[in-house]
C-alpha cells in the first residue's frame with residue numbers, strides 16, 4: 658500500500674486523449690512534463706491510499722461530471738500554453 662495522487666493518472670490519461678486530437682503539439686519529455694505540471698497545479702490533488710492501477714477506475718467513476726470538465730479544461734489550458742511557450746532545448 659502506498660499513498661499516491663490519483664490526479665496524476667487522471668491527468669496523464671486526459672493529456673493522452675487531447676494529444677491524439679492535436680498532432681501539432683510537441684510530445685518531447687520536456688513538453689510532456691510541463692503540460693503535466695501545469696495541469697496538476699491547476700487541479701486539486703486527490704490522494705488515495707491504494708495499490709496503483711486499482712484506484713483509477715474507482716476514482717474516475719466517483720468523480721462528478723463537473724470535475725471531469727474541470728480536468729479537461731485544465732489539460733487544454735496546459736497544452737495550449739506549452740504549445741505557445743515550449744521549454745525544450747532547440748532542436
Ligand SMILES: [Zn+2]
Pocket residue numbers: 683684685686687688689743744745
Ligand atoms: Zn517539446
